[in-house]
Amino acid sequence: MTRENLRTGVYDLRPAGSLDLAGTAALRRSVLKILPEQPRVLLLGLDGIDVRDPLNLNVLPSLDKRVMLDCGIRLECYVNPVTETGRRIRELIGWRIALHTNRAAALAAADQATAAAHRTYRHLAPGADAVREARAITRDCCRRWGVPQMADTAQLIVSELVTNAVQHARTEMDLVITHRGAQLHLQVRDTAYAPALFPIEPLTSLVYHVGDDRIGGRGLMIVAMLASACGTTVGMHAKTVWASLRVRPAA
Structure with missing residues (x-):
């Protein structure tokens, strides 16, 4: 890939x-x-x-x-x-x-x-501006695709995914955002091979134990709590950390 x-x-x-x-x-x-x-x-x-x-x-x-x-x-x-x-x-x-x-x-x-498919791709450098740029792209996608009610949660998740890549992978990364039906999918791909570690058990709060080696940090715990599904896909040359959100009705 x-x-x-x-x-x-x-x-x-x-x-x-x-x-x-x-x-x-x-x-x-x-x-x-x-x-x-x-x-x-x-x-x-x-x-x-x-x-x-x-x-x-x-x-x-x-x-x-x-x-x-x-x-x-x-x-x-x-x-x-x-x-x-x-x-x-x-x-x-x-x-x-x-x-x-x-x-x-x-x-x-x-x-x-797929002419009318909702899909956005952006290549990001692993610098200080990556998180801000990813948040802006996510906010704009939610607005253009008619799901502005998802913008805050999606921006928080994409912030954590990009921050995880910047801090741990330290490589260039690719952001892909997709909206299909009732799902908003966010993914960040980098060229580090170690998989991102999500919590094993379902989360009901942000309480965690610092010494627990099953988790990859508070950021991915936030993602796991907010997303309807999340995970890591490791390939031969890169890994993708992703999260899906179920689109809720507008208020």
Whole structure:
């Protein structure tokens, strides 16, 4: 996952090899690992897979439901229709999921479907101004997207996420804010590899024990208390610390 993925919101997966039980499990893990990044669209190229057991193709409609219905992210699959793999996939599950002929067609369909999507990306330097800039971006997003009632809480959370990156990662970072349906998603990506540590147990107050090695500091405790969900995704070259807020009705 690169900075270009974050900027455009477009993520590509091109699985290769046998789509046996191990292959379907690996494909599912790869897709689920991307979801916390809150992409605008996930493009899934199927030309490289070898369909040994037709039943294993059921993983594709299952992922389509998980990604699009549960997470609100566009999943667009494509495969060359004139190849043996393409013909077989279309024959077996073409009636269950949308299949495009190539990557360009899949991306065009995704662009049309997500033209009005609420998503903002910003690259931030690890300096003293990062928190102030992130707060301003968050406040502006909430205003433009018609959820001003979420601005205060979202700004507090993004302040803690960016502060955590500035103090502990000390690297450049990427801020992505997404609004889909009733969810406002905030994420900060840096290039330090140690995961951010959230509290293990549910929080009901800001009381904490200084010597408790299960927590990463008061900032992440605030995030865990305010967010409807939060976590850390660690990749090969970076980590993403994220939080989701359920959008409450305006007063």
